Amino acid sequence: MALSVIALILSAGAACGYIQTQSHNFHYIYGCYESDDVRVDAVVDGDVVAYADFNKEEVVWVLPHLPQPAKDFKKMAYGVAKASTAHCHSVLGKAKNADPGAPLRQDPPDIYIYTRYEGEASVMNTLFCVANHFYPPTINFTWTKNGVELTEGVANLRYRHNRDGTFHMISTLLFTPQPGDHYICTVEHQAAKVPVSKSWELKENKMSRVSPEAVFFGVSVVLCLMGFGTGVFFFIKQPN
Template sequence: MFSKTFRAIFAHELTLVVGCFHNGPAEVQFEFDAQELVYVDFERQELVYTVPKHFVLDPSAILGDIGDYNGAKKGKNACAAVVAYCMDMEKNIPEEKDPPETVLYPAEEVQLGVENSLICFVNHFYPPYIKISWTKNGHPVSQGVSLSRYYPNNDQTFHQFSTLTFTPSEGDIYTCTVEHVTLARPETRIWETKFSHHNYGPDVFCGVGLILGLLGVGAGTFLIAKGHYGRTIPQL
């Protein structure tokens, strides 16, 4: 991976990042202060802006000059020579590899019968090629599954998301399994749908009974006191 950085008079950096891999396609993106602004989709031959729309409604109108598809394509074409050179220089040096860290969690608060998403977040792995698979109650699932592209981290590793759209039902068990060259066996994370069924009837009934009992004791005490102090003292 190589990059080119442009610095302004202010403390900001605009960086062109070109990822070259000997076992996969090249990736090109533009970053502003280490945050991705644009990446290049070579299959569709276009720039894809990743600036949130609530910040910029039409990022191409403002950032159009930042991303240049033809320039990005030249960087991609240069990858073959770069990779060949690097592999020749490192023939006897084993490639560093980092195992993935996987977390499985729901996108929103889980409610019975309400559609939600499970996110399998795989982070800090290298090289950037993994396989992610899903199961529901032990059966493979492919419908409702989406997979993001690879995103680079600052430490030269990568992260990736896989999302499964589902409707929670009591007792369902989902798994996300990750395969990577650094793992001796596939790594699986498990998520189970659980709902608490607390019956408030007896508690409410007991609470009302206790309140009524206390009111009864209070009323009785008041009547007794009134009866005691309400007597007329006979005159001697």
């Protein structure tokens, strides 16, 4: 029984404060983890509309236009979030003490890398590095270009829940690709024995691999054939 309680707390957190109206439903979820990470989200119709930022000590709303009732509720919401984390840690501690030998869930991430637009030399683009289906939520992204670590142009989006209790997170890199540049996204997670990396480089246009000498030779051959064909034509047309 203790093991199932730990799994519930660690994978899904706790849902509470559920409210439903004729057209919408609202609830908030909270979770605490072995890594000391804590998450509190406000959810409307299945979408996260706000979350607690414990570094800034405030609730951050992700809606573009915040209604006045939500603004008035903002300060009280942070107090609710703080109380939720205290309760979560208390229940987590009791569950761990009930069965200290229970194994903790760990799932390594699946990694994908892709660009916003089709890669083109000297044209600004965005690289996305996606880590999916990992648990617990603590994860680290590192970007390198030709072996040198990058910090400028890097942004890490906030991790989000999957329906199976795991998480996904995206790191982005704003860059301008050039031929020969080699980009690598490396992801570190405690469930992976070694860091996992995915690479990207600009694909050469097949036409760009044709040398000027080859082009000159090809054009010369065509002109010679055209001249030869013209000479044969006039020779045949010559009167006897």
